[in-house]
Amino acid sequence: MICSSNSLYVLAKTSLTHQQVIYTNSWALYLSGTPEQINKIAKKHGFHILGKIFPDGNYYHMEQRGVAKQSLQAHYLHNLRLKMDPKVLWFAQQSGRSRNRRHSFTVPTDPFFNQQWYLVHSEAFNQNVVAAWARGYTGKGVVVSILDDGLETSHPDLAENYDPLASYDMNDNDPNPETQYSLTRPRRHGTRCAGVVAAVANNGMCGVGVAHQAKIGGVRMLDGQVTDLIEAMSLNLNQKHIDIYSASWGPEDLGRNLEGPNTLAKEAFIRGISNGRGGLGSIYVWASGNGGASFDNCNCDGYTNSIYTLSVGSTTEKGTLPFYSEPCSAILTTTYSGGSFQHHRIVTTDLHQSCTSDHTGTSASAPLAAGIIALALEANPRLTWRDVQHLVVRASRLADLRTHDWRTNGVGRPVSHYYGYGLLDAGRLVDLASKWKTVKPQKKCTIDLITRSFELRMKLTLRWNVTACHGTRNWIRSLEHIQARLTLTYSRRGDLSITLISPKKTISNLLTTRPYDKTSAGFSDWAFMSTHCWDEDPSGYWVLQIENNGDSNNRGTRISADILKLTKNNYPLFIECIYPLYGFENSCLMSCPPHYYVSNGNSTRSYQRCLPCHRNCLTCFGKQDTNCLDCPPYSTLDSRRSTCSPPVYPWDHKGKVTNGMDRTAAVLGILIGGPLVILFVMWAIAWMVSRSFLPRGAARNQVDISTSHSNDESRDVEMVVFSITESQAENSESTSTFTNIPNTSRET
Ligand SMILES: [Ca+2]
Ligand SMILES: [Ca+2]
Ligand SMILES: [Ca+2]
Ligand SMILES: [Ca+2]
Numbered sequence: 001m002i003c004s005s006n007s008l009y010v011l012a013k014t015s016l017t018h019q020q021v022i023y024t025n026s027w028a029l030y031l032s033g034t035p036e037q038i039n040k041i042a043k044k045h046g047f048h049i050l051g052k053i054f055p056d057g058n059y060y061h062m063e064q065r066g067v068a069k070q071s072l073q074a075h076y077l078h079n080l081r082l083k084m085d086p087k088v089l090w091f092a093q094q095s096g097r098s099r100n101r102r103h104s105f106t107v108p109t110d111p112f113f114n115q116q117w118y119l120v121h122s123e124a125f126n127q128n129v130v131a132a133w134a135r136g137y138t139g140k141g142v143v144v145s146i147l148d149d150g151l152e153t154s155h156p157d158l159a160e161n162y163d164p165l166a167s168y169d170m171n172d173n174d175p176n177p178e179t180q181y182s183l184t185r186p187r188r189h190g191t192r193c194a195g196v197v198a199a200v201a202n203n204g205m206c207g208v209g210v211a212h213q214a215k216i217g218g219v220r221m222l223d224g225q226v227t228d229l230i231e232a233m234s235l236n237l238n239q240k241h242i243d244i245y246s247a248s249w250g251p252e253d254l255g256r257n258l259e260g261p262n263t264l265a266k267e268a269f270i271r272g273i274s275n276g277r278g279g280l281g282s283i284y285v286w287a288s289g290n291g292g293a294s295f296d297n298c299n300c301d302g303y304t305n306s307i308y309t310l311s312v313g314s315t316t317e318k319g320t321l322p323f324y325s326e327p328c329s330a331i332l333t334t335t336y337s338g339g340s341f342q343h344h345r346i347v348t349t350d351l352h353q354s355c356t357s358d359h360t361g362t363s364a365s366a367p368l369a370a371g372i373i374a375l376a377l378e379a380n381p382r383l384t385w386r387d388v389q390h391l392v393v394r395a396s397r398l399a400d401l402r403t404h405d406w407r408t409n410g411v412g413r414p415v416s417h418y419y420g421y422g423l424l425d426a427g428r429l430v431d432l433a434s435k436w437k438t439v440k441p442q443k444k445c446t447i448d449l450i451t452r453s454f455e456l457r458m459k460l461t462l463r464w465n466v467t468a469c470h471g472t473r474n475w476i477r478s479l480e481h482i483q484a485r486l487t488l489t490y491s492r493r494g495d496l497s498i499t500l501i502s503p504k505k506t507i508s509n510l511l512t513t514r515p516y517d518k519t520s521a522g523f524s525d526w527a528f529m530s531t532h533c534w535d536e537d538p539s540g541y542w543v544l545q546i547e548n549n550g551d552s553n554n555r556g557t558r559i560s561a562d563i564l565k566l567t568k569n570n571y572p573l574f575i576e577c578i579y580p581l582y583g584f585e586n587s588c589l590m591s592c593p594p595h596y597y598v599s600n601g602n603s604t605r606s607y608q609r610c611l612p613c614h615r616n617c618l619t620c621f622g623k624q625d626t627n628c629l630d631c632p633p634y635s636t637l638d639s640r641r642s643t644c645s646p647p648v649y650p651w652d653h654k655g656k657v658t659n660g661m662d663r664t665a666a667v668l669g670i671l672i673g674g675p676l677v678i679l680f681v682m683w684a685i686a687w688m689v690s691r692s693f694l695p696r697g698a699a700r701n702q703v704d705i706s707t708s709h710s711n712d713e714s715r716d717v718e719m720v721v722f723s724i725t726e727s728q729a730e731n732s733e734s735t736s737t738f739t740n741i742p743n744t745s746r747e748t
Contacts (some may be wrong), residue, residue: 023074023095025067028053029060029082030090041087042518047694069407099468111201112207112347114356117317118336118368119210125319125337127368129210131427132375137209138663141381142374144244146367147234148190150179151218155191157205157349158216161198164240166217169226170234179351180223188351190218192359195246196351196367197374206346206355210371210426211378217242222249232264235284239276243377244283244372248363250303253291254328255516256494258526260302269308273385281385283377285370287362288331290324297512298328305330305529310373313419314365316343319400326359327405327417329500329508329530332389333396334419335368337361341629372426376433386439386480393534396421397430410504410536417509420531445469446474449544456488457555462544466503470539479533484510486545489522495550502533503540513549597621616644 027047031038041379042049042062053059067075074093082091094346104245107113114120134356142304145166153162153176171179179187198216199209209216213698221234251259263270269284276282287296287311298304305328306313313331314322323340338345338360347366350356375386383391398406398414398421405417415421445468484500494517498510508530548554564739592598592610599611616635617628631637631644638645 010382012286015313021072021095022073023093025064025069025071026050026094027064027078027082028060028092028094028553029062029088030058031060031088033087036565037087040678041085045085047080050432063675067499091233092371108201108208109204110201110202110206110208112355112357115344116207116347117344118346119208125423127210127372127423128427129372129375129424132372132379132430135379135427135430137378137430138201139209139214139371139374140209140378142244142377143215143217143242144220144367144374145217145242146190146193146197146219147219147238147245147247148219148249150190151177151194152179152191152349152351152540153218155349155353156193157199157203157355160200161209161212161214161216162216163215163394164630165238166215168219168234168237170217170219170230172220176620177218177220179220179641181351183546185350187223188330189222189248190220191351192356193346193363193367195219195355196346196359196364197246197371198431206349210368212372214374214378222228228262228264231261232240232268235265235268236271236276239272239282240278242282243277244285244370244373245272246285246367247303248287248366250287250301252288253289253294253296253324255291255294255296255514256519257296258300258493258517258521260284260524261306269306272577273308274383278384283370283373283385283388285373286311286367287366288313288328289326290361290363291326291376292322292324293511294516295514295530296326297514298326298519299330299528300514302527303528304328310392311368311420312362312365312369312424314362315401316340318343318543319402321380321403321418322360325418327512329417329507329510329532331417331420332393332531333421333424335365335424337364337368337371337532347657350605351580369424372424372429375426377427379430379433380436382438383433383436386442387436387530388441389480390437390534391432392424394432395425397421397423397428398424407507408505409532409534410502413534415532421534443469443474443476445472445474445538455555455738456490456546456548458548458552460546462719463541465541466539468538477539478538479536479538480531482508482530482533482538483527483619484528484530485525486523486546487525488546489520490548490549491520491554493517493519493522495548495554497547497549498528499543499545499547500528500530500647501543501545502536504533504536506533506536507533545611585702588665594618595620597623599629604682618644682702688706 011430029047033041033226037337038060039049045063045064047062050061050063053061055171064075067078071126074095076711082088090227108494118127142523143163143166143246150169151158151162151167153159153167164175167177175212177190177193180189183307194216195206195209197209198211199215200213201208207302218236219237222487224230237245250531253256272282272284274281284306286304286306288304288311289296289301291298298311304308310333311328311331313334314325314337316322316336317336317337320339322337322343338358345357347355347357347369348359348364369392373392376388376391376626377383393413401416401419401422401601403416403418407413429678432746447464447466449464482500483503484498486498490496494514496511497513499588500508502508510528510530525566526578595613595618596610597613600607611623614623614625614627616625616632617630618632619630620627622630625644626642628642628644633649636645637643
């Protein structure tokens with residue numbers, strides 16, 4: 001088959017005008033002759049022969065190594081020379097076009113679909129879900145579990161997508177989370193949330209779930225005593241299988257609670273983000289709370305303000321604030337929900353095999369976000385839990401959401417305490433997800449701000465210069481989460497407001513006044529979290545203001561000054577290093593250091609980590625003392641058993657330092673070393689004395705403290721540990737006893 005190279009050019013040129021063509025550095029050539037003649041032709045044109053295209057023909061695959069691997073232009077000179085060569089019977093520089101997935105999108109035929117105003121295109125804003133469907137993403141291969149009050153598993157609009165492996169009944173301890181029907185208190189919440197995510201499409205029933213081809217499970221865990229253990233087991237249920245956990249519950253939204261996950265739930269979150277999804281991290285989507293009418297603030301809810309949960313706020317169809325919305329700087333994004341009676345609400349499945357168009361509250365918003373994130377995980381299943389948060393920040397937009405507190409942060413993104421980064425745009429999210437490059441491992445920089453006592457009356461301002469761990473391996477140049485951990489007592493906690501201002505002048509309201517919070521319990525190492533400085537460079541001056549907005553007689557009482565420093569995570573973070581690098585603590589190395597061996601881990605994936613040898617070994621192939629390859633000095637290897645003998649030091653053999661050389665060395669050492677040691681000690685004492693007379697301002701991370709009242713009062717803020725992340729530890733302590741957590745569904 002020989003064709004003219006002229007016609008090829010025409011084709012290429014024509015296609016360029018329609019679609020971008022990428023030219024490679026590989027050529028196909030049709031040549032005839034002996035192998036020597038073929039070699040000669042290749043050499044003449046500077047080509048490298050890669051082989052025959054078909055085993056029994058004269059088509060050759062050749063590479064031109066001097067040409068870029070990808071180029072928008074065909075190589076004119078090489079093609080011209082090949083064309084002029086009579087021995088080249090045919091040739092073509094290989095070019096590629098992008099190949100898009102083909103899918104046909106048709107508007108769902110479900111009877112309630114037209115009422116799903118938040119999904120369909122209209123003149124008003126919408127979540128742009130149809131755009132993601134049109135790109136072929138419907139949640140296939142993604143598993144979502146609703147942690148709630150049970151599920152009507154046989155509901156005809158859910159049954160097809162129901163996944164028993166993503167389900168459990170924690171309340172009755174059996175695998176079936178089937179709803180317990182009750183006339184007085186219908187347990188419909190879980191079933192309603194499930195339909196928002198994964199109601200089946202085109203089945204003539206109800207509406208359509210955002211991710212209508214995702215698998216959906218339910219965990220019945222709110223229908224009984226909610227204990228720490230039940231929460232923890234729910235958050236870690238089948239974590240290899242479940243991708244996204246959607247939770248629309250938390251401490252009661254009474255505007256006076258300060259509660260977070262207790263011991264086991266805290267551990268469950270860390271295990272989830274470390275081990276879930278094969279080490280990529282479980283995705284926890286969380287409702288921000290319905291305490292708006294009680295002036296609640298979601299930074300007082302340790303579940304939603306956890307860095308491990310992706311907190312979702314709500315807006316109405318008009319882009320206004322629903323009455324139940326509560327603000328906080330931990331909210332990341334917003335989805336639609338109901339508002340007052342005149343606003344349309346969310347269409348979903350309901351108990352007794354029915355449908356409803358009456359779902360509302362942040363309860364509706366969290367599963368809507370969970371469904372949209374399921375589309376993103378289908379577009380890119382390799383996203384880590386932090387990747388998902390990065391993408392959500394980028395795929396949320398101000399749209400037409402109305403509130404008084406939109407501000408532009410230090411990297412130019414509008415952000416609000418009610419809406420986070422704005423309305424989540426599904427089309428944009430899947431587009432970004434499909435080309436997203438995984439973020440580097442998490443880093444954590446902790447700064448102890450003040451460790452002595454201050455009394456707080458009207459206003460306390462702390463200003464300090466942060467180097468963001470410059471000079472250490474935890475140096476942070478681009479922020480994700482920031483936590484201000486605070487311990488203080490105060491006569492009326494609800495009168496306090498706390499504001500944090502970044503070096504880029506981004507203002508995070510960490511706490512707003514809560515009139516119903518009358519307690520004097522204060523805060524005990526409570527981590528206030530902000531996402532508003534995402535991607536900002538944290539170095540520079542930060543300002544933290546604690547203000548009393550109530551009675552001027554308010555004041556604190558002294559509590560024991562308890563300095564808690566954030567320490568490195570006790571849990572192994574999975575650091576994935578690309579072959580041939582080895583993960584070692586938080587970095588990737590070319591080889592494991594002495595005392596460490598290479599482990600492939602339990603995972604089926606191929607990344608390799610350095611794990612510590614037994615203390616007896618210098619190098620090893622495993623963690624046992626019978627896995628030694630080399631021994632430390634003064635210890636001998638038993639190569640048959642791969643063990644090291646107990647060390648025998650030369651100075652253990654008393655009286656052996658007898659030869660003249662050793663004795664001379666010892667005398668010289670004493671004569672020269674002695675005076676040096678004395679000189680050093682004297683210098684150190686002089687340095688310490690001079691330093692103790694220096695003013696405090698000479699410290700590197702300088703803290704200025706000003707209060708708005710006179711200085712004669714003693715001060716009473718006990719401790720502020722200020723932590724900035726690309727990574728964080730969690731609220732380390734909840735402030736109330738937790739045997740029976742009054743978790744409430746976020747259904748208005
Ligand atoms: Ca059951
Ligand atoms: Ca349906
Ligand atoms: Ca709340
Ligand atoms: Ca959160």
